[in-house]
Amino acid sequence: MKLVVRVKLLPTPVQAAALEATLHACNEAATWAAEVALEKRACRPLGLRKHTYVEIRQRWGLGAQAAQHAIKKTCDAYTTLKAGLRAGRYGKPGSKRHTRAAGKPVVFRPEAAQPYDDRMLSWQHQARTVSVWTTGGRLKNVAFTGQVEQLGVLARHRKGESDLVRQGGKWFLIATCEIPEKTLNTHPAAFLGVDLGIVNIAATSDGTKHSGRRINRKRENDRTLRSKLQRKGTKSAKRRAKKHAGREARRNKDINHKISKRIVAEAERTGRGIALEELTGIRERARLRKPQRVKIHTWPFAQLGSFIAYKARKAGVPVVYVDPAYTSQECSQCHHTERGNRPTQARFACRSCGFVEHADHNSSHNIRRRGWMAWVCGAPPTAPELTLTA
Structure with missing residues (x-):
């Protein structure tokens, strides 16, 4: 991959x-x-x-x-x-x-x-320098740095072109690496259902919730500051808003990386696959009040899904996508579906059999069951081809 x-x-x-x-x-x-x-x-x-x-x-x-x-x-x-x-x-x-x-x-x-191939760019991994072509001649001994793990991947698996880019006054090289994949687990013991939500970014069928008050409080502070700077509208406010937006995006990306890493590691450890919601058209399908719309539209759920998918491919964990329709209203025990089964955002109480559970975990159980059924019926065993930043 x-x-x-x-x-x-x-x-x-x-x-x-x-x-x-x-x-x-x-x-x-x-x-x-x-x-x-x-x-x-x-x-x-x-x-x-x-x-x-x-x-x-x-x-x-x-x-x-x-x-x-x-x-x-x-x-x-x-x-x-x-x-x-x-x-x-x-x-x-x-x-x-x-x-x-x-x-x-x-x-x-x-x-x-601007793309560079091996005739225009050469890497010296031991010295952590590159030799790069420019219009003024070839530059040698241009130093580079990065995380130890990323540099190790670069040295072992780099293949193909690299892109030279300048972002925020800083220079970067974006290199393509061919990472070997583990053999796909074609006989998973079960599936780990993952429900993506507003209060909890992700909740699994094992009972784990990936979010918390601290993250949600920080997200609310980000929205308040963004609205304040947009209302002010001065040059300094716009400059500060742009800087803050970059910081917010990097933090959200880091959280998504951590969540996806834990989910894939748990699925790999237990020999299971991962069942995810199909998020295509979620903005058109979701009927939410304004505060909820803001929350669901300001978190990069598609990024989280893609992170889970490529980490799963790397680990040999199968991933299937299921239709999320009515997973929050369906009882995971008797499968009775009714809007009244969810009296509050966090509580699920089936009006047919009386089953009570946290709403996000109930949804994740339904996603897990649908994932297993999709797998049995011959769903594609892997996610689409991905090219993502490590």
Whole structure:
């Protein structure tokens, strides 16, 4: 499976200036190539190369490989745009948004990522330095750093291209690694049901709740501060809001990593698979009051699901997805389904058999049962192909 490892570069001021000039030149060339691609109707690498390759090398001073990557990046951007247009992400055909997206050339930010292959970038893992091509010549001994575990994965499994990118004034290399997967457990003893919710981010059929008052209190403080800064609307408030949003996203990502790691580790230890809710269209399906809508829309549940999926693939744990409809109203004992079975957010009390349990755990039992039934009926044993940051 593919895993993406991000390491931080520590360039000197001279090296940073060379990297900045290179990134700007590559993205300017890609933006110009995008204009040519739209004008000439040439959105494939071979066809676009005939119109742009020579001028990109002469006008921006890019090397042969850098020019090829700039052209390919342009073609990939148009492929993504066309897929988005077909999927309806830009509205219906004929709408203003759809017409504007289809008729304007792709534009790349000056600091957008630029791919590097092994002819343009070499790694010295022992010295923790890289040698990287720039428009001003090859830079050697550019230091990099990262977590020990990530650096070990990088040294053992790096394969393919790496992306040079600048984010928040800092330089990063995003490297692709091919991680070996464990043999898939095709005969799980049972399934571990995982219910994703508002108060508890995740609750498992084992009775474990992954959340707590501290996290929810912090989320409420984040929402209050965000609203306050948005109302103020000054430049400093917007700058602070952007900085705080980054900090909040990193914290949420860390929590999702920890939750997913515990869930997968428990499933692997007990020889079980994992049953997850199918979250597609959850915003359209969920009928919630405004405070609840804010909570469910401000937590990255899709990210948590993808983290569980790729960690499970790495551990050989099967994952199945089930329809979450009525799992919160169905009794896990007698399977009687009624809206009145859930008198409060946290309490489940079946009106047919009298079974009482925490509502999230009752839902997770239903998800576990549906996961087992889906597996028996021949559900796909693994999650989709994933490319995620370690």
